[in-house]
Amino acid sequence: MSEETIFNRILKGDIPCDEVYSDEQCLAFRDVNPQAPVHILIIPRKAIKSLREVKTRDAEILGHLLLVAGKVARKEGLESWRTVINTGTEAGQTVFHLHLHIIGGRSLNWPPG
Numbered sequence: 076m077s078e079e080t081i082f083n084r085i086l087k088g089d090i091p092c093d094e095v096y097s098d099e100q101c102l103a104f105r106d107v108n109p110q111a112p113v114h115i116l117i118i119p120r121k122a123i124k125s126l127r128e129v130k131t132r133d134a135e136i137l138g139h140l141l142l143v144a145g146k147v148a149r150k151e152g153l154e155s156w157r158t159v160i161n162t163g164t165e166a167g168q169t170v171f172h173l174h175l176h177i178i179g180g181r182s183l184n185w186p187p188g
């Protein structure tokens with residue numbers, strides 16, 4: 076299976092994204108198919124396929140992604156938001172480069188579908 080995902084290509088600058096935050100460890104950009112008024116993806120620069128593949132050594136980057144999620148959500152003016160990580164096809168994962176969704180700006184139902 077090819078390692079090249081659409082998110083790898085965004086990280087390399089091969090295809091554009093609507094960037095909202097960037098640092099040495101991660102990149103955040105608006106989802107191309109937003110499910111709410113605010114729908115942002117945060118991805119690590121490190122190529123990790125999903126939460127299934129993470130190792131103990133990834134603890135710092137995983138924590139960093141959550142801290143950035145809070146930072147980005149506050150910057151968007153959100154008081155409430157949902158943070159989602161889909162893991163595996165049946166859970167809805169379509170891009171196999173770890174990513175965290177920030178979804179907000181409207182009321183969200185629970186449980187999710």
Ligand code: AMP
Pocket residue numbers: 081092105106107108109116160161167168169170171
């Ligand atoms: P998931 O279903 O959890 O794997 O989420 C993948 C997300 O990536 C979906 O919400 C897509 O709309 C989004 N997506 C796919 N391609 C792009 C792209 N080029 N730019 C921004 N978001 C994208």
